[in-house]
Amino acid sequence: MAKTMQPEELIDSAVVDSDGNKLGKVGNVYLADATHQPEWITVKTGLFGTKESFVPLSGAHTDKDGVHVQVDKDSVSDAPRIDADGHLSPEESTQLYQHYGMPVPRTSPDGRMDRGKAAMSGRGKRDDRAMTRSEERLNVGTEQVETGHVRLRKYVVTEEQQVTVPVRHEEVRIEREPITRGDGTAEIGEAEQDVILHAEKPVVRKETVPVERARLRTETVSDEQTVSGKVRKEQFEVTDDDRKHRRP
Numbered sequence: 001m002a003k004t005m006q007p008e009e010l011i012d013s014a015v016v017d018s019d020g021n022k023l024g025k026v027g028n029v030y031l032a033d034a035t036h037q038p039e040w041i042t043v044k045t046g047l048f049g050t051k052e053s054f055v056p057l058s059g060a061h062t063d064k065d066g067v068h069v070q071v072d073k074d075s076v077s078d079a080p081r082i083d084a085d086g087h088l089s090p091e092e093s094t095q096l097y098q099h100y101g102m103p104v105p106r107t108s109p110d111g112r113m114d115r116g117k118a119a120m121s122g123r124g125k126r127d128d129r130a131m132t133r134s135e136e137r138l139n140v141g142t143e144q145v146e147t148g149h150v151r152l153r154k155y156v157v158t159e160e161q162q163v164t165v166p167v168r169h170e171e172v173r174i175e176r177e178p179i180t181r182g183d184g185t186a187e188i189g190e191a192e193q194d195v196i197l198h199a200e201k202p203v204v205r206k207e208t209v210p211v212e213r214a215r216l217r218t219e220t221v222s223d224e225q226t227v228s229g230k231v232r233k234e235q236f237e238v239t240d241d242d243r244k245h246r247r248p
Contacts, residue, residue, distance in 0.1 A: 005037070005038045005057065005060075005062065005067075006038075007029040007031070007038055009062070010026050010029050010038060010041060010062075010067060011026055011027075011028075011029065012025050012026060013025065013026045013062070013066045013067050014065060014066030014067070015041070015043045015055065015066055015067050015069060016065055016066055016067065016068045016069070017069060017071060017072050017073045017076065018068075018069065018070050018071060018072050019072055019073065021072075021073045022066075023043050023045065023053075023055070023069075023073060023076055024043040024044045024045045025043070025044050026041045026042070026043065026044075026067060027041075027042040027043065027044045027052045027084065028041065028042045028052070028084050029041055030042075030054075030088060032105075034105075038057050039056070039057055039058075040054050040055065040056060040057060040088070040096070041054075041055050041057060041067065042054055042055070042084045043055050043076060045076075045077075052084045053076050053077070053079045053081075054079055054080075054082060054084075054096050055069050055071060055076055055079075056069070056070075056071065056096070056100050056102060057069065058070065058102060071100055075099070075100060078099070079096065079099055079100075080092070080095045080096060080099055082095070082096070131236070133233075133234045133235070133236060134233070134234050135231065135232065135233025135234060136231035136232045136233060137231060138227070138229050138231060140227055150216060152214060152215070152216045165202045167199070167200040167201060167202060168199070168200045169197070169198065169199030169200065170197045170198045170199065171197070172195060172197065
């Protein structure tokens with residue numbers, strides 16, 4: 001590392017892998033027993049940063065973009081799952097070194113590495129007089145689920161229609177007109193005259209015409225739902241020599 005990294009400077013910094021991919025943010029800093037210098041960091045990954053993976057700081061450097069480590073994203077994703085509970089056992093430490101292909105250093109007699117936090121002093125030692133209060137919080141997200149199935153189809157129905165059509169027909173009418181004397185001669189006898197009558201009648205023909213087009217589509221409607229859940233949190237209590245309790 002180009003310069004000594006201070007734990008308080010690393011906390012919540014972005015972590016970038018060797019290919020330039022952002023891995024997440026620094027959750028905790030672990031110090032080497034021998035040097036008390038940052039040797040491991042945990043990276044918050046997953047939805048809402050609920051998972052932490054150990055990443056080595058060997059060869060890492062910092063700049064305005066965050067902490068640049070020398071391992072890739074896949075190696076971090078496949079790293080052994082170890083709880084970031086403040087100490088690494090010798091077995092856990094060995095698993096991490098072997099996973100990243102790094103030589104396993106000799107450990108202190110108890111085989112532990114101290115965890116660093118932003119509240120640490122310049123030398124990176126933990127203030128054992130401090131007590132951390134923790135609490136649970138609800139992390140709420142959304143997921144898409146299937147709520148129903150809608151089908152559009154067409155079918156044929158038969159109905160009776162009545163249409164009024166104007167029609168015409170011919171009728172016979174006798175027209176009479178008087179004949180004045182001297183307008184010709186007349187003979188008594190029989191005679192006939194034929195007239196052909198015509199009438200219109202309705203003619204029904206069917207044709208198929210398009211009248212409407214329909215399609216199914218979905219639209220997203222925003223709504224609000226209230227979710228609830230029980231969470232736990234720790235509280236501080238101070239007891240003096242007289243066994244009197246008072247809240248800090």
